[in-house]
Amino acid sequence: MNNSVTDLRRLHGQPVLVISARDQGNPPAGRRGTIEVIEAPAVGEFLVRVIVEFPDMSTVPAHTQTIPVDASSLEQRLTMATSGTYELVIDGELG
Numbered sequence: 001m002n003n004s005v006t007d008l009r010r011l012h013g014q015p016v017l018v019i020s021a022r023d024q025g026n027p028p029a030g031r032r033g034t035i036e037v038i039e040a041p042a043v044g045e046f047l048v049r050v051i052v053e054f055p056d057m058s059t060v061p062a063h064t065q066t067i068p069v070d071a072s073s074l075e076q077r078l079t080m081a082t083s084g085t086y087e088l089v090i091d092g093e094l095g
Helices: 005-011 071-077
Strands: 015-020 030-040 045-054 063-069 078-080 086-090
Touching (some): 005 045, 015 045, 071 078
């Protein structure tokens, strides 16, 4: 993947499976997120982040997790799964 402006804009709104590297399950559990690409003209760059929504549970209220992704490392962190969807492995916990 080339991190050109066109490629980054094309990612906006795409679904992504987010998996925590800390998850020891086999296979690890993941959550569906959405890639958000925001143009920051003052900086001359794009801000890339993944938004993961968690539903209301009996012990935890509904909430959203925003995961910033460095545009320069996007190619290394974002992979295409065999199913044709994107996958992102994060270092931290989900939720």
